[in-house]
Amino acid sequence: MASAGAINDSGLLAIALVIRSKDGPRFVFHYPPRPTTKTSRCEKLYGTELDESDSEDENEQRDELDDSDLEESRFMAGKGLGKLDLNDKPEGKKTDHVEVLEGDDHYDDASGEQVVPWETLFNFTTADLRSILTPARAYHKKKFELSLDPLHFVTYPIHIREDGSWKKKKPKKAKKQNSSAPSEGSKGGDGTTVQEGAGKAADNNSEDGDDHGGMTMFNVVFVLSLPKHEADERITEIYQHVIKSFHKALNHAQASSNYVWKESEMILGMKEKAREERRPMSWLWSEILVRSTLASSIRDVFIAVSNNKIATIQLNTTPPLDLSLQIPVPSFLTRLPTPTERAMPGLIVTTANPLVNDEGSEEQEVLNKHFALLLLNDESKIIAEIQADDTDISAPLLECIRLCKPAQSFLQVAQANNIELGSLLILAQHLIHWRRAIAIPPLHSREMYIVSPNCDSRKLPAASVAWKKAFPLAPSLPSFLAMLSAAPRPYKSFAPSKNHRPTYLEMLAWLIRGGWVTQLRTFAWILVWPEIIYEVDYELKAEAIEKSKKGTKSHSGSSESPESTDESGPDKNSDNDQITALTTEQVAENARLGRLADKAAKQAAEEAATFAKMPVPVATEHISKNQAEHLKSIAPYIIKDPHRVSHEESLYIAAIGKRILDPKAKDCWQKFVKYFNGNEALETIALRENMKRKETWGILMHYQEHILICKHW
Known part of the structure; x- marks a missing residue:
C-alpha cells in the first residue's frame, strides 16, 4: 500500500493552544516551534504518468529538506517520544542534545525592548493572535474558521458553562439520611444537610476546577495551508475527524481533573521564567515537551496528522484518558486520476465498493457481507x-482475525462457524477503520487478476526483496507480474499443480495488499437485437389495431338516442323555439362525432393495411445473425438499468426470456437480469444467489447472445 502521507496531504502547518482566563486571553503553546508556509521540495505526482525524477530514495529526499522541514525530528526528545501508534514503529528516540533554531535567542530592538522568539508565529505576534483566536461564547462548541491568506485557522472553541462547570453533570439521587442521627454540622433539618453537602461540593469544584484564577475558555487551533479548490473538503475532513474529537476529549479532561488549566498554567510559568532568564527557544520547547503531557500530545497529533497516520495519545488525567485520532484515508480508487488530479500510486484500483446501505437505514452504510477481509500487515x-x-475488544478482534480469510466472504465465515454475522461485520469494520485491514471481493483461483495500472513501479526493487523473502520458491516478482500482464486468464492456470493453489492464493493476497494486482471483473448490459425489437413492435401494433376495431364496432353499434315522443307531462306545451334550438345542437354534435368516427375508421383501415404488409416475425436460432431485409433499418438497443425500465423495455426483457431454451437458464433469467446494469460484477452473482460458481457461469453462457460484456477493474 502507498503511504498515507502520499495518499492525502493534510496541509497541517501548526497546532496552537490558546486560553482565556480572568486575566484575559493567553497564547499558551504552539508546535512546531518554528512552522513554515514553504511547500515541501518533494514534488507531488499528478495523473498516472510518473516522472523519473520523483523516483529518488526516501532517505535522499529527507537529506535534501531544508532546516525548517527538519524541526519535527529536532524536537523528538521527552516523555512519550517512543510512543507507538496503532500500526507504526516508534517515531524516534530520545536525544541528549538540543539543536539550535533560526531566531532562537532573545535580543533587544532599537528601543531597547526585549524581543522574545516564541512571541511570533507566521509573522504574526501572539498578542494579536490570542485576541482573535479566543472568540465569544456565541462560538461555543461550533466550528470557528479564520482565513488569513494563505493560512486557515480552524478550531472548535470550548467555553465554561454558565453554572461554572465544564460539563453538564448528570443529576444524582439524594442519599437517604437517618433523621434520628443527623450528620455532623447539620442544624437539624434534612434540607440543611443537603445544602451543606452541596456547599462542600461547590468548594471542591472551586478548589480543583477554578484553581483561584480560573480559565473560562480554551481553544486548540489547527493552522492549515491548502489549495483553494480543495480547502473546503479537506477542512471539513480534519474538523470532523480530528479537531472536534480532540476538543471533546480535552473538555472531558478539564471537567474531570482541571487538566487543561493546570497544564496551561505550568507552561505559562515555564515561559515566563525562560523569558526572565533569556533562555533559547529550543531549550524551552524541549523542557515543555518533557514536562507537559498536553504539549507532547499536541506534538504527537501534529506529527501523526501531518503524515496522515493515526495519533495515539494519553492525557494525564485521573483516570488516564486514551485517545486515537486520524483522518480516514481511502482504501481503494474507483478510477484513475486525471492529469490534473493528484496521483495516488500504490493504491488499489477497483470499482468493488465494500459498503452498502443498511437495510434499516438508507443513510447508514455497512460492510457488504459478500466481501472478505484482507490484513494489511503480517498477521502475527x-x-x-x-x-x-x-482492551475489552481485543479478544473478539483476535477471534475475527483467526476466522476471517481473504478467500471467504463474511457470510461464509459466519455460516461455517455458526456466529452472528452482524457482530463479525462490526469487528471487521473496526480493523478496517484502524488501518489494519481492507475489505475485498473474496479471492478465488477461477477469477482473473491483472497488474494494477496504479501500481507504484518505483518500489519494485524493494518489493522484490520482500517477495523473495516471503515466497523463496516462487518466480521473481518482475517475472510473475510479467506473466499476469499477458492475456488475462484464470488465476489457477499460473499454479504448477492443484497442490500449489493455496500458496499461490497467499501470493495473490500479498500482491493485492501491496497494490500490485487488481481483479479483472466482468460487467454486462442487456443487448436487444433488431429481431426482438421488431417482434415487440409487431405485437404492440397488432394489439393497437385490435383495440381500434373493437372501438369502431362499439361506436357503430350504438344508436343515437331518439327524441322523446311522449307528449304527456308538464313539458308538453313547452316553447317550440327552445325545442328547435336543442334539436339543432344535437344534430351538429352528431355530425361532428360522425366525421370523427369516419376519420378514425379510415385511419384504422390504413394502419391495418400497412400492418398487413409487414412480415410476420420469425424466431431464428441465432438472433444476432438475422440479416432479414425488414431488420436492416433497426439498430440494436442497450438497456442500461434493468431496475428502471419503460414498458417497451420490459417487453424486450420478457421476449428475450422466451427465447432461452435451457429450462434452468430460462428460470434464472428474471433473477439474473438485475445484475446486467454495468455496475454489478458477474463474479458476485454466485455469492449473492448462493449458487456454485461453475453452475452460475454455465447459466450465463446461455445468455451470451443477449448481453453486452465489458471487462475492467
Whole structure:
C-alpha cells in the first residue's frame, strides 16, 4: 500500500493552544516551534504518468529538506517520544542534545525592548493572535474558521458553562439520611444537610476546577495551508475527524481533573521564567515537551496528522484518558486520476465498493457481507499489537482475525462457524477503520487478476526483496507480474499443480495488499437485437389495431338516442323555439362525432393495411445473425438499468426470456437480469444467489447472445 502521507496531504502547518482566563486571553503553546508556509521540495505526482525524477530514495529526499522541514525530528526528545501508534514503529528516540533554531535567542530592538522568539508565529505576534483566536461564547462548541491568506485557522472553541462547570453533570439521587442521627454540622433539618453537602461540593469544584484564577475558555487551533479548490473538503475532513474529537476529549479532561488549566498554567510559568532568564527557544520547547503531557500530545497529533497516520495519545488525567485520532484515508480508487488530479500510486484500483446501505437505514452504510477481509500487515504482528492494547475488544478482534480469510466472504465465515454475522461485520469494520485491514471481493483461483495500472513501479526493487523473502520458491516478482500482464486468464492456470493453489492464493493476497494486482471483473448490459425489437413492435401494433376495431364496432353499434315522443307531462306545451334550438345542437354534435368516427375508421383501415404488409416475425436460432431485409433499418438497443425500465423495455426483457431454451437458464433469467446494469460484477452473482460458481457461469453462457460484456477493474 502507498503511504498515507502520499495518499492525502493534510496541509497541517501548526497546532496552537490558546486560553482565556480572568486575566484575559493567553497564547499558551504552539508546535512546531518554528512552522513554515514553504511547500515541501518533494514534488507531488499528478495523473498516472510518473516522472523519473520523483523516483529518488526516501532517505535522499529527507537529506535534501531544508532546516525548517527538519524541526519535527529536532524536537523528538521527552516523555512519550517512543510512543507507538496503532500500526507504526516508534517515531524516534530520545536525544541528549538540543539543536539550535533560526531566531532562537532573545535580543533587544532599537528601543531597547526585549524581543522574545516564541512571541511570533507566521509573522504574526501572539498578542494579536490570542485576541482573535479566543472568540465569544456565541462560538461555543461550533466550528470557528479564520482565513488569513494563505493560512486557515480552524478550531472548535470550548467555553465554561454558565453554572461554572465544564460539563453538564448528570443529576444524582439524594442519599437517604437517618433523621434520628443527623450528620455532623447539620442544624437539624434534612434540607440543611443537603445544602451543606452541596456547599462542600461547590468548594471542591472551586478548589480543583477554578484553581483561584480560573480559565473560562480554551481553544486548540489547527493552522492549515491548502489549495483553494480543495480547502473546503479537506477542512471539513480534519474538523470532523480530528479537531472536534480532540476538543471533546480535552473538555472531558478539564471537567474531570482541571487538566487543561493546570497544564496551561505550568507552561505559562515555564515561559515566563525562560523569558526572565533569556533562555533559547529550543531549550524551552524541549523542557515543555518533557514536562507537559498536553504539549507532547499536541506534538504527537501534529506529527501523526501531518503524515496522515493515526495519533495515539494519553492525557494525564485521573483516570488516564486514551485517545486515537486520524483522518480516514481511502482504501481503494474507483478510477484513475486525471492529469490534473493528484496521483495516488500504490493504491488499489477497483470499482468493488465494500459498503452498502443498511437495510434499516438508507443513510447508514455497512460492510457488504459478500466481501472478505484482507490484513494489511503480517498477521502475527497485528495480533501482537492487539494483545499489547489489551482492551475489552481485543479478544473478539483476535477471534475475527483467526476466522476471517481473504478467500471467504463474511457470510461464509459466519455460516461455517455458526456466529452472528452482524457482530463479525462490526469487528471487521473496526480493523478496517484502524488501518489494519481492507475489505475485498473474496479471492478465488477461477477469477482473473491483472497488474494494477496504479501500481507504484518505483518500489519494485524493494518489493522484490520482500517477495523473495516471503515466497523463496516462487518466480521473481518482475517475472510473475510479467506473466499476469499477458492475456488475462484464470488465476489457477499460473499454479504448477492443484497442490500449489493455496500458496499461490497467499501470493495473490500479498500482491493485492501491496497494490500490485487488481481483479479483472466482468460487467454486462442487456443487448436487444433488431429481431426482438421488431417482434415487440409487431405485437404492440397488432394489439393497437385490435383495440381500434373493437372501438369502431362499439361506436357503430350504438344508436343515437331518439327524441322523446311522449307528449304527456308538464313539458308538453313547452316553447317550440327552445325545442328547435336543442334539436339543432344535437344534430351538429352528431355530425361532428360522425366525421370523427369516419376519420378514425379510415385511419384504422390504413394502419391495418400497412400492418398487413409487414412480415410476420420469425424466431431464428441465432438472433444476432438475422440479416432479414425488414431488420436492416433497426439498430440494436442497450438497456442500461434493468431496475428502471419503460414498458417497451420490459417487453424486450420478457421476449428475450422466451427465447432461452435451457429450462434452468430460462428460470434464472428474471433473477439474473438485475445484475446486467454495468455496475454489478458477474463474479458476485454466485455469492449473492448462493449458487456454485461453475453452475452460475454455465447459466450465463446461455445468455451470451443477449448481453453486452465489458471487462475492467
